[in-house]
Structures are given as structure tokens and as C-alpha cells.
Amino acid sequence: MSKHLVKFLPDDISLTVETGTNVLRAASIAGIEIKSVCGGKGSCGRCAIKVQQGQVRLEGGNRSKKMKEQGLNLACQTFIEGDVVIEVPKDSRLEEHQVVLENENHKVLAESELDLLSGYEFKPLCRKVQLTLEPPTLTENASDLTRLQAELRQKTACKELMVELPVLQQLAEALRQEDWKVTATLACMNGITEIVQVEPGHVQNDGYGLAVDIGTTTVVVYVVDLATGDLVDSRGTYNKQARYGDDVISRMIHAGEKNGLDDLRKAVIGSINELIDKLLEKNNISPDDVHVAVTAGNTTMAHLLLGLPPKYIRLEPYIPTATELPPVKARLLGININPEAWVLSFPAVASYVGGDIVAGVLAAKMAKVEMMTLFIDIGTNGEIVLGNNEFLISCACSAGPAFEGGGITFGMRAMGGAIERVSIDPETFDVSLMIIGNEKPIGICGSGLIDCMAKLHRVGLIDRTGQFFRDKDTPRLRKSEDGWEYVLAWAEESGVDKDVVITEADIKNLLRSKGAVFAGIQSLLKSMQLDVNMIEKIIIAGGFGNYLNVDDAVQIGLLPDVDRDRYEFMGNTSVKGAKLALLSQDAYKECKELGHLMTYLELSAGTTFMDEFVSATFIPHTDLTLFPSLN
Ligand code: FES
Numbered sequence: 001m002s003k004h005l006v007k008f009l010p011d012d013i014s015l016t017v018e019t020g021t022n023v024l025r026a027a028s029i030a031g032i033e034i035k036s037v038c039g040g041k042g043s044c045g046r047c048a049i050k051v052q053q054g055q056v057r058l059e060g061g062n063r064s065k066k067m068k069e070q071g072l073n074l075a076c077q078t079f080i081e082g083d084v085v086i087e088v089p090k091d092s093r094l095e096e097h098q099v100v101l102e103n104e105n106h107k108v109l110a111e112s113e114l115d116l117l118s119g120y121e122f123k124p125l126c127r128k129v130q131l132t133l134e135p136p137t138l139t140e141n142a143s144d145l146t147r148l149q150a151e152l153r154q155k156t157a158c159k160e161l162m163v164e165l166p167v168l169q170q171l172a173e174a175l176r177q178e179d180w181k182v183t184a185t186l187a188c189m190n191g192i193t194e195i196v197q198v199e200p201g202h203v204q205n206d207g208y209g210l211a212v213d214i215g216t217t218t219v220v221v222y223v224v225d226l227a228t229g230d231l232v233d234s235r236g237t238y239n240k241q242a243r244y245g246d247d248v249i250s251r252m253i254h255a256g257e258k259n260g261l262d263d264l265r266k267a268v269i270g271s272i273n274e275l276i277d278k279l280l281e282k283n284n285i286s287p288d289d290v291h292v293a294v295t296a297g298n299t300t301m302a303h304l305l306l307g308l309p310p311k312y313i314r315l316e317p318y319i320p321t322a323t324e325l326p327p328v329k330a331r332l333l334g335i336n337i338n339p340e341a342w343v344l345s346f347p348a349v350a351s352y353v354g355g356d357i358v359a360g361v362l363a364a365k366m367a368k369v370e371m372m373t374l375f376i377d378i379g380t381n382g383e384i385v386l387g388n389n390e391f392l393i394s395c396a397c398s399a400g401p402a403f404e405g406g407g408i409t410f411g412m413r414a415m416g417g418a419i420e421r422v423s424i425d426p427e428t429f430d431v432s433l434m435i436i437g438n439e440k441p442i443g444i445c446g447s448g449l450i451d452c453m454a455k456l457h458r459v460g461l462i463d464r465t466g467q468f469f470r471d472k473d474t475p476r477l478r479k480s481e482d483g484w485e486y487v488l489a490w491a492e493e494s495g496v497d498k499d500v501v502i503t504e505a506d507i508k509n510l511l512r513s514k515g516a517v518f519a520g521i522q523s524l525l526k527s528m529q530l531d532v533n534m535i536e537k538i539i540i541a542g543g544f545g546n547y548l549n550v551d552d553a554v555q556i557g558l559l560p561d562v563d564r565d566r567y568e569f570m571g572n573t574s575v576k577g578a579k580l581a582l583l584s585q586d587a588y589k590e591c592k593e594l595g596h597l598m599t600y601l602e603l604s605a606g607t608t609f610m611d612e613f614v615s616a617t618f619i620p621h622t623d624l625t626l627f628p629s630l631n
Helices: 023-029 065-069 144-155 165-177 240-244 248-255 260-282 299-306 355-364 446-458 504-527 543-547 550-555 573-583 585-597 608-616
Strands: 003-009 013-018 048-058 078-087 126-132 161-163 181-189 192-200 208-214 218-225 231-238 290-297 342-345 373-378 381-387 392-398 418-424 431-435 477-480 483-489 500-503 537-541 567-571
Touching (some): 013 023, 023 048, 023 078, 126 144, 144 161, 144 165, 161 165, 165 192, 181 290, 181 342, 181 585, 208 260, 208 299, 208 355, 208 573, 218 573, 240 248, 240 260, 248 260, 248 299, 260 299, 290 299, 290 355, 299 355, 355 373, 355 537, 355 567, 355 573, 355 585, 373 504, 392 504, 418 483, 431 483, 446 504, 446 550, 483 504, 500 504, 504 608, 537 543, 543 567, 567 573, 573 585
Parallel strands (some): 161 192, 208 290, 290 342, 373 537
Antiparallel strands (some): 048 078, 126 181, 208 218, 218 231, 373 381, 381 392, 483 500
16 A cells, blocks of 8 residues: 655644545544544544645535535545645644633632541552661572562561562662662552562652543543642643544444444544653652552543543443453553552442542542542543432433533533633623633633623523523524524634624523533432432532532523532542542542442333433423522
């Protein structure tokens, strides 16, 4: 098969690919991440590129009129047939800086306030022990390992001390290099202690650990100093698996294709390694000094990290290969830290309530307090946990992609250019917008959508079913080829040279999403015969809460109408739980128990959820007594 030179602009990156490679794939090999919401199926229209020169073959796909006018093609439907030069516009790229980390967010409690470790002893999963051994003699002739283990048993309470071959292979020289002075790094998990490193001399630092949140959309890594428990640095980026589809379902489908599972495994490891490399270099930390990593992700992400096929997670009756995942050495996963470091995964509850939620429940200390707590993580799947120190029950409802901007005409994630707040004048129906990054508006993110729907309803532009009142006198309300829509930003004010609108179809989509979440909450409450007023605390987890206005969310019927001071935003609880487990052996033990403790309510079994869902697809609900503050 012949090969061709592909040059990407403005990056000025060139590479050689085989005839027939599509541009999306070539860009990915070149390290250029192009948006591919539909996973390269040609339907989302997000992967626009321009062929500046050279021979390509074009297939079908959903190319808008405007794209055609601008000479843009879909990267996933453009196949390389000769040497080519391809321009990737800014709008088509996934950029690392677009990932908003919680510490940039004013609403999330600062970590000191949160006091993550309260209730747990500070006892990290790894620690270093300095030793001075008696040198062997002809009469004291125990082996190197026996000598080391005996000294460690004396200095620590550890009885069983495991060691793996790579450490053993280095042991003899390490002991003798500094005249029998050494530093042993011990990993303590599940009652087992392993010597994961033996360094010559007395090393002063206690090493580092990583807390890793593997989200479907983003990956976040915290570097934590194991001596102090302090966060050294953190960084987030897009999950490179996005090139195979935006949501877990597309990833699962890709995993079933030839080499698909390996593609996905390598992509997520690539994302994690990219963050680790940058963080360690910036903070002048050697990869060898990172001795443990705790990861938390949804069940599919955890499977893909370990190369487990997620096929049966998708198919009824939705069974994962494992909910408790074994620790794996970094060297076996290809993670760029000490090869002997353990990489640990949080246990899942079920296929759609994963380790990220268990980590969140751990960080929120739900199992430790009497207070009846509702934990909500809203994304494509709304995961909800209800309970306290007596019981914990969880469910997952398919909210659809609307809260992350999917399926919405101008939907986008919460990044620069996204409309996050909307105000509408009740007299003139004119609009003021708040945009993330103070940029020109290019779309609207999930919290912006909720705000927008709440305001449209408040000023009387839409009815309780989400339909526009056609008779309102404003140029912003109009009928287009695709139905009724309301203009949020005129083309001249926008960053996309066209009117940014919200359509009636968008509103209906959002109604279904919010209805699913509220129905999930109601189903959990009913299953425990509890009333919404019995909830003493509601924790909103995840990036979605970053910009969310609770009043708006209550007004559209997404969240329960209880005292607003019962709401708490905890940001990325997944990475916080991972950090807690990293710093406390008891917390790590507890997370394993939590996986068993949490009951899973399958919403698709029985009729409660469907009945609740139908009632919840109105603004705010068919039963207005559930929303007393709005009456
Ligand atoms: Fe190309 Fe969706 S249209 S990735």
C-alpha cells in the first residue's frame, strides 16, 4: 500500500500515512485532537477541516451548508489519496486549556475547608523507611533479602513483606552501594506490605502519589506529596478516547471493533501520561519517586484502562467483567511512574454506578454521618446516591448528552465562549449574557441551558411543556426551517459569525434530560419510602455544578425544591476520593467496602421510573406540590 505525506497547519506537523487513512485518524497520530462527538460516524459535523492542497477522497457525512460554502470538509469522511496539506481550524480542536479545573472555580469549597482527611488517620498507601543494616559476615550470613526484611520488621509493625522480582534483581547492589545504608519504600494495602523500591543511602523525601480521575470527557491528575499530604500540582486534559466517540456507548462500540479495545486503552493511558509528564517535569519530580496511583472512573473507563472488554456493560442485563478491580503494576499498564508502583482502581457498584461515584461518596463521607444525604453527579448519565451511615442506595439515569451540550443546536461544554448565564428582560425580551472567559459567545453549556430555560419560562416565552408562545412580540423569537427558535446572540455579536439560538427542539431535549434526573431522585426516595423534605444535605458533584445556579435548576424541576442552604458543591469528588484513599489506608479499605455496601436500584426494572419521568418532563413538574417555593 502506498504512503503519503500529510502536513497539518497551522501546527506545521508532518507525518506519513497509508492511502485511505482518514484525516481524523491521521491528525490523532500527529497528536492533534479534533472534536469528534459522533466518534467519526460523519453525523455530528464537529470535525471540520480544510484541505489546502493534495488529493483526497470524500465520503458522505453531515456537512452543513455553511461548511460547504467555507470549503470545509469532515475530517472523519476525508480519506488521504496523495500528499496533502490540511488546515485544522481552532473551532475543531480539543484544547487542553479548555479543561476547567475546580481550583479555578470560586464556588467549590477550598480543600482546607473541606478537610478531606477529617475522620481518617493520615497514613498514606506508600512510605519510605530509612535503614542501616549490619553487614553480613561469615557467621551472620543471612541473604540480603532476609537481612532487609528482618530490619524492616523491627522498624515497622509489618509482618508479611512481599517483594517482586525487579526489586530483588536490584537489591544486592542497592544494599552495598552506600555501605548498607538504604531507604526502602513500602506499599501497604489490604493488610499486605510490599517493598516496592530499595534505594542506596538515606533518601530524604517520602515520595509522591497520584490521584487520577478518569472521566469520559476529561482526565485529571493530582500529584500529592506523601510526606505531608499536600497537593503539589494538578492538571486536566481531554480524554484522548474522545476521538473514538464522545460518550461511553460509542467507546463501548469501538472497543468491540478490531484493535478497538487497544486503541481505547492506549488513548486513555496517553492522556494520563501526558499529564504526568508535564506535572513531574514542571515540579522537578523524578518518575521513580512516584510510588502509587489511585484511579477513579466510571465502570466503562475503569474497564478500558485495564483493557477489559466493556461489551456486556452495554447489553442487557448490563454486567461488567468486575466491579472490584485488581491492583496492577505501573509497568504493566505503561504508566510513566516508578515501574513497581501500584495502580489502584476504585471499585464500582454496577455497570452504571462506577468507581468515580464510590470515590465521591467516600470524599463526601456519606457512610460516616447520620445526616440523610443525596449525592448527585450530573453528566450524560445522572448518577444519584441516597443514604447515610445506615444505608446507601444508588441509581443511574440516562440523562442524555444535553447537559454536556450534546444534541443541542449550539450546545457545547463549559469552556471559553460558552454562554453560562442568561438574563431576559420581561418587557422587551432582550437578552444579556455572561460568557465563560469573557469571550464572544459561540454556544451554550449545560448550566447556561438550564438558566436559559428557567428565564424563558419566567418571562413567559415558553409554556410548561417547553413550547414557545408564538405570539410574543420580539424579533428574537422566529420560525426557521427547523422550527421555532429564540436568538440569544446575533451574528455580529457572536464568535461564530451566525446567530446563536436555542430552539424548541433543544428545550424539549433538555426537558427530557432534567426529567430523567428528577425521576431518578424520586425513584430512589420512593424505594426507601422517604420524602424529599427528609433530605438534609444535597451534594452536587462534578464539573457540572461549577456554574450551576440552584434556583434555576429548581425552577425548571431538575433539582428538589428544598432550602437552598442544604445544597453543597463539592466539585470533582472523584479525584478527591482518590486523593483521600491515597493518604489513608483506612479510607482505601473503606472504599472497597463501600462498593459492596451500596445497593444498586435498576431503574429499567419496574414502572416507577417511567411514571416519574413522564411527570417530570414538564416545567417544573406535573405535581406542583413538589415545588412549593415556586407557587
Ligand atoms: Fe466527523 Fe462527527 S462528523 S467526527
